[in-house]
Every structure is written in C-alpha cells, then in structure tokens.
Amino acid sequence: MKRFLLVFSALFLFLTAQVYxxxxxxxxxxxxxxxxACHGTTDINKxxxxxxxxSLYVNPREFEPSIxxxxxxxxxxxxxxxxxxxxxxxxVECGRCHYVKGIVPETVSRKxxxxxxxxxxxxxxxxxxxxxxxxDCHGSHDVLNPADPKxxxxxxxxxxxxxxxxxxxxxxxxxxxxxxxxxxxxxxxxVCTSCHGEHNILAVKNQQSSVSxxxxxxxxxxxxxxxxxxxxxxxxxxxYETYRESFHGIANKYGNLVVANCAxxxxxxxxxPSSDPRSSVNRDNLVKxxxxxxxxxxxxxxxxxxxxxxxxxxxxxxxxxxxxxxWLTICTISALVGHILLDLFARWRKRRAxxxxxxxxxxxxxxxxx
Amino acid sequence: MPDEKREPQENSPKNSGGKPDEQxxxxxxxxxxxxxxxxxxxxxxxxxxxxxxxxxxxxxEQKEFQRFSLLFRFQHFLLFSSCIILIITGLPIKFAHxxxxxxxxxxxxxxxxxxxxxxIGASVLIFVxxxxxxYLAFTADGRKNFFSFLPKIKxxxxxxxxxxxxxxxxxxxxxxxxxxxxEKFDYWAVYWGMVVMILSGLILWFENQSMALLPKYxxxxxxxxxxxxxxxxxxxxxxxxxxxxxxxxxxxPMSWTWYTGNISREEILKHHPLEYEELLKQRKLxxxxxxxxxxxxxxxxxxxxxxxxxGGVEEKG
Numbered sequence: 001m002k003r004f005l006l007v008f009s010a011l012f013l014f015l016t017a018q019v020y021x022x023x024x025x026x027x028x029x030x031x032x033x034x035x036x037a038c039h040g041t042t043d044i045n046k047x048x049x050x051x052x053x054x055s056l057y058v059n060p061r062e063f064e065p066s067i068x069x070x071x072x073x074x075x076x077x078x079x080x081x082x083x084x085x086x087x088x089x090x091x092v093e094c095g096r097c098h099y100v101k102g103i104v105p106e107t108v109s110r111k112x113x114x115x116x117x118x119x120x121x122x123x124x125x126x127x128x129x130x131x132x133x134x135x136d137c138h139g140s141h142d143v144l145n146p147a148d149p150k151x152x153x154x155x156x157x158x159x160x161x162x163x164x165x166x167x168x169x170x171x172x173x174x175x176x177x178x179x180x181x182x183x184x185x186x187x188x189x190x191v192c193t194s195c196h197g198e199h200n201i202l203a204v205k206n207q208q209s210s211v212s213x214x215x216x217x218x219x220x221x222x223x224x225x226x227x228x229x230x231x232x233x234x235x236x237x238x239x240y241e242t243y244r245e246s247f248h249g250i251a252n253k254y255g256n257l258v259v260a261n262c263a264x265x266x267x268x269x270x271x272x273p274s275s276d277p278r279s280s281v282n283r284d285n286l287v288k289x290x291x292x293x294x295x296x297x298x299x300x301x302x303x304x305x306x307x308x309x310x311x312x313x314x315x316x317x318x319x320x321x322x323x324x325x326x327w328l329t330i331c332t333i334s335a336l337v338g339h340i341l342l343d344l345f346a347r348w349r350k351r352r353a354x355x356x357x358x359x360x361x362x363x364x365x366x367x368x369x370x
Numbered sequence: 371m372p373d374e375k376r377e378p379q380e381n382s383p384k385n386s387g388g389k390p391d392e393q394x395x396x397x398x399x400x401x402x403x404x405x406x407x408x409x410x411x412x413x414x415x416x417x418x419x420x421x422x423x424x425x426x427x428x429x430x431e432q433k434e435f436q437r438f439s440l441l442f443r444f445q446h447f448l449l450f451s452s453c454i455i456l457i458i459t460g461l462p463i464k465f466a467h468x469x470x471x472x473x474x475x476x477x478x479x480x481x482x483x484x485x486x487x488x489x490i491g492a493s494v495l496i497f498v499x500x501x502x503x504x505y506l507a508f509t510a511d512g513r514k515n516f517f518s519f520l521p522k523i524k525x526x527x528x529x530x531x532x533x534x535x536x537x538x539x540x541x542x543x544x545x546x547x548x549x550x551x552x553e554k555f556d557y558w559a560v561y562w563g564m565v566v567m568i569l570s571g572l573i574l575w576f577e578n579q580s581m582a583l584l585p586k587y588x589x590x591x592x593x594x595x596x597x598x599x600x601x602x603x604x605x606x607x608x609x610x611x612x613x614x615x616x617x618x619x620x621x622x623p624m625s626w627t628w629y630t631g632n633i634s635r636e637e638i639l640k641h642h643p644l645e646y647e648e649l650l651k652q653r654k655l656x657x658x659x660x661x662x663x664x665x666x667x668x669x670x671x672x673x674x675x676x677x678x679x680x681g682g683v684e685e686k687g
Contacts, residue, residue, distance in 0.1 A: 249466075318587065
C-alpha cells in the first residue's frame with residue numbers, strides 16, 4: 001500500500017506537471033506566440049503596474065520586423081524555462097551572443113568588447129542606474145539595423161537617442177552649424193557618434209578618447225582636411241595643416257594638454273561659422289576666446305590670421321620675411337660652401353705640387369748620384 | 371715726461387749734427403761736450419739696437435701666443451653651450467613632423483622638456499650677449515678685439531687676393547692681421563644672429579606681454595624669423611665654423627684654441643702674419659719705453675737675460 005501511494009503520487013505529480021507546465025524546449029519561433037499571448041496585449045501593463053514593474057508589453061508589430069524578429073523570446077530571456085514563469089525578471093544580457101565571435105560577425109562582437117571599456121559601462125559598473133546599457137540606445141524589442149533610418153542609432157536618430165539623456169548638449173548641438181544642417185537632412189555633418197565614437201565612448205579627459213585634447217585635431221580633420229567634403233561648403237581644407245604647423249599644433253602633438261586645440265577656440269557642440277556673430281571665432285569675439293588662455297588679451301589678437309598660410313596673397317609681410325630669409329640662407333650657405341671647396345681645392349693643389357716637387361728632387365738626386 | 375725723454379733717442383742723428391753752434395767760437399770745452407754727446411748717442415743707439423734684437427729673438431723663441439683671453443674663452447664657452455642646447459631643443463620644434471623629431475620627442479617625453487631647456491639655453495645666451503656688450507665697452511681686451519673685428523677695406527681686398535690664390539693666379543693667399551675676413555664673418559654673423567634670435571625669441575617667450583603691444587601678425591613674423599634664422603645659424607655653424615675649427619685638414623679633429631686660448635708659432639706666422647709683425651713692433655716699443663723710464667737700463671744693461679720681462683699683455687709664461 002505504501003509503495004502504491006508513492007508511485008501514484010509520483011505519477012500524479014508528473015501528469016499534472018505535464019498538463020500545467022509547458023516545456024519550452026522546441027526551438028521554434030512559434031513559441032513566441034505563447035509569450036505574446038500574454039505580453040502582446042496592453043492589458044498586461046495593468047498587472048505590471050500592480051507589481052511595480054516597468055512595461056511588460058511587447059508590441060508584436062515592433063518585434064516581428066526587428067532585426068531579432070526571427071529569434072525566440074527565450075533566446076534573450078533565458079531565465080524563462082517554463083510557463084507559468086517566475087515573476088522575478090532578469091536583465092537581458094546581449095553579450096550572451098554579441099560577445100561571442102562565430103555567433104555574430106567579428107565586427108559586431110568587437111563592439112560589445114569596446115563597450116566594456118566605455119565611460120557608459122564604467123558608470124554602470126560604479127552603480128549609476130541611469131548609465132546606458134545596450135537597450136537604452138539600441139532599443140529592446142524594436143532593435144533595427146543601424147543602417148535602417150528608423151533605427152534609434154541610425155544617422156538620422158542618433159542625436160535624439162543620445163539627447164534622451166544628454167538633453168542640454170542636444171539642444172546646443174541643434175543650434176550649431178553641424179546640428180542645424182543635420183536637422184535639414186545633411187549627411188556630411190557629424191552627429192554625436194562621428195566624434196565621440198559609438199561603443200567605445202570614453203571620458204573627454206581620457207587621452208585615448210577621440211575627443212580628448214590630444215586626439216581632437218585628428219578627429220576634426222577626418223572631415224575638415226578632406227578637400228572633397230570641404231569644397232562643397234566653401235571651407236578651406238588646409239585648416240588642419242596650418243594648425244599642425246602652428247606652435248599650438250606642435251605642442252598639442254607632443255603632450256601639452258592645455259594648449260589650444262580645435263575645440264578650445266571653435267567650441268564643440270555649439271560650433272558656428274566665424275561669420276556668425278555668436279561664434280566664438282567671430283572677429284569680435286576673439287579677444288574673449290583667446291583670453292580663455294592668454295592673459296590680458298587686447299584687440300591685437302585679431303590683427304592677423306590665426307590659421308597662418310605663408311603666401312604672397314594671404315600674408316604679404318610674412319611672405320617677404322620668409323622669402324628674405326630663404327634667399328639669405330641660400331646665398332650665405334652657397335658662398336660659404338663655395339669658399340670651403342675652393343680652400344680645399346687650393347690645399348689639394350698645393351699638396352700635389354709638394355709631392356711632385358719631392359718626387360722630382362728624389363729623381364734628380366738619384367741622377368746626380370749616378 | 372716720457373715724450374721728452376724719447377726725443378733725443380729718436381732724433382739722435384739730427385741732434386748730434388746740429389748741436390755745435392757755428393755763430394759762436396768753438397771752445398775745447400764745447401768740442402768735448404759735443405764729442406761726449408756723440409759718444410752718448412752712439413751708445414744709446416747701440417742699446418736701442420740691442421734691445422730690439424733682444425725682443426726679436428725672445429719673440430722668435432716664443433712657441434705659443436695667447437690669442438683669446440680667459441674672459442673671451444669664457445664667453446665662447448657660454449655661447450657654444452647655450453647654442454648646442456638651443457639647437458638640440460629648438461630644431462625638433464621647427465621640423466616637428468619629421469621622423470627624427472618624433473623620435474626626439476618620444477625620447478624626451480614630449481615638448482615640456484624642450485620648452486624648459488630651450489628657455490634655460492636662451493637665458494644663458496641672453497646673458498652672454500649682454501655680457502659681451504659690456505666686455506666690448508669696458509675692458510681693454512674687449513675694446514682691442516672689437517676694433518680688430520671691425521670690417522675694413524683690407525678685408526674686401528683680402529677676399530679678392532684669396533680668390534686669386536684659390537684659382538691659381540697667385541702663389542700666396544692674403545696675409546691676415548689679428549682677425550681674417552673668415553673670422554670677422556663668423557663674428558658678425560653671430561652678432562646679427564644673436565640680435566635676431568634674442569629679440570624674436572623674447573617676443574615669443576613673453577607672448578602675452580608682446581601681444582599687448584604688437585599685432586598678432588608681428589608675432590607671426592617673429593616666429594618666422596626665429597625659425598628661419600635658427601636654421602641659417604645652425605647651417606653656418608655646422609658648415610662654416612666647424613670647417614674652420616674642426617674639419618679643416620689643418621685643424622682636424624679640433625683646434626684647441628677655444629680651451630687653451632693659445633695658438634702656435636707656426637699658426638700665427640701662417641694665418642696672422644700681420645698680427646705677429648704688429649706684436650713685434652709693439653713689444654719693441656714697450657721695451658724701449660721701459661728702458662727709457664729706467665735710465666740705468668738704457669745706460670747699458672746689455673747682458674740682462676732676454677725674454678723674461680718682455681711681452682706684457684701678450685706674454686704667455
């Protein structure tokens with residue numbers, strides 16, 4: 001009897017489990033329908049509210065066309081193994097696939113690795129709950145390929161996506177020459193990620209960051225040294241070169257972190273053309289702008305070019321100073337070298353004459369001996 | 371007083387001839403006096419000749435001649451030390467994007483090193499520049515050298531003479547005095563270079579102060595001048611100065627005059643014959659003057675050992 005009861009209760013438990021618990025073992029997208037039966041209706045949020053959860057609703061019309069539309073819910077929500085599932089939700093780890101080469105292409109897995117080093121991940125690790133993880137930028141159920149204009153991280157949307165947190169910067173950027181052109185649909189202008197990077201965003205003070213004081217000239221020059229792009233907007237493409245040749249540029253290259261870089265004068269999120277009276281590099285604002293570093297600036301800072309090109313047309317006096325020294329050097333050094341060569345020639349001639357005289361003396365001496 | 375004393379010696383033939391007065395009757399006493407004077411003069415003449423010979427032999431025995439005083443060498447030392455520092459720390463900034471400059475900055479750990487040491491070098495250079503002006507104005511040595519350094523018409527003819535020699539039209543080159551035109555060029559090139567480098571350098575060093583007075587384009591000019599003159603000076607030093615004192619077959623690997631201050635007898639005769647002649651003349655005069663001042667010396671101290679007290683300033687012990 002005891003044995004019977006034991007077998008029966010085991011059988012009962014097994015059968016009821018069979019009835020009430022649905023094992024999610026078949027790898028099929030059809031499974032998603034089971035999830036969406038509850039999560040696909042907006043009603044579920046009422047329950048979520050009661051349990052103080054954020055939205056539990058998944059819009060099938062967003063999910064199905066997303067880049068993961070052919071993936072099963074449980075591939076990301078791995079902690080769901082049975083239905084009804086535990087009430088405790090766990091965060092989805094994108095890295096489960098995206099860190100692993102082979103599952104995703106190396107170009108993608110590299111990005112996840114970069115994110116690990118980024119300022120966002122650091123903030124998250126140090127306990128800032130507002131710091132973004134993958135989903136905050138890429139979306140969750142509605143992830144799209146970044147090339148898709150509708151993607152939250154597409155060229156057309158990235159400033160808005162970043163602006164969700166960095167609102168002040170977004171409003172500054174919108175007013176700038178880059179931002180206003182971006183709003184009009186220009187695709188040459190830089191958006192946030194063009195300068196800051198994407199997954200590898202680092203703190204500005206980190207000298208590895210693409211917007212750090214030492215790296216920013218290189219970052220701006222990606223576009224501003226490109227003749228093809230600059231030609232379209234009537235901007236001289238030599239601005240980077242002239243900066244590089246200036247003392248600012250040289251000191252910047254060799255480790256001086258306080259010397260002026262592009263952003264020190266032109267601003268960064270609020271860059272405006274010098275013709276704009278609001279621009280920090282407008283002639284009328286130069287005293288103030290230079291005065292950020294240089295003590296007691298006067299109107300003199302605006303007398304002369306900042307991006308100096310030595311040419312007859314651009315900087316006449318400088319051109320003549322430079323030419324004067326060039327010819328002075330050429331003439332002086334040629335005269336000196338000429339003199340040295342003549343001196344050596346005379347020495348050689350004298351030496352040769354001496355040797356010859358010595359030889360003749362010897363031969364004549366021998367002859368007289370005979 | 372010395373002038374008065376020198377008179378009989380210089381005019382000795384005239385004196386001895388003109389002394390007897392034809393108007394008055396000749397007395398034996400007068401004749402005796404005249405004879406005495408003639409004998410005295412002849413003795414003096416003899417002494418002068420002896421002194422001159424003594425000076426000449428002593429100079430001929432002298433193997434080394436001081437060319438640069440200690441003060442002069444001190445300035446040269448400061449000048450070349452500061453120039454070496456300035457060139458090493460400055461040229462990589464001029465050619466900042468070349469491979470070797472990158473290697474240099476990598477080695478020195480960035481531009482901070484160069485900025486510091488360039489300014490240390492500059493301070494030394496400015497010091498020696500100012501010091502030199504005072505040296506020229508307020509020391510006998512400085513004044514003497516300054517006047518020897520002044521360009522003269524002879525320098526132009528020397529260039530011509532030397533060119534004629536170089537091309538084989540003459541057997542001998544130009545004969546130089548204390549400073550040949552080659553050395554004068556070196557000196558004035560440095561003079562000009564110092565003025566340009568120090569002025570432009572100070573404008574750039576104190577950029578905020580200079581910008582308060584000068585427009586930005588003036589600073590650009592200063593930068594251009596500083597950079598271009600630096601290259602010119604470096605080339606002139608490496609090519610011209612180094613040839614003259616290092617790579618010249620006579621001097622290789624180095625002339626030690628910068629350190630000892632001396633040049634050999636062969637060198638002074640070969641390269642500065644006029645200076646040697648001048649030196650000889652001066653010493654003779656000096657000795658005669660000395661002899662005149664001390665009468666007893668003039669009156670036949672012939673067997674005085676030669677050389678020891680000859681030469682004055684130029685003497686090298």
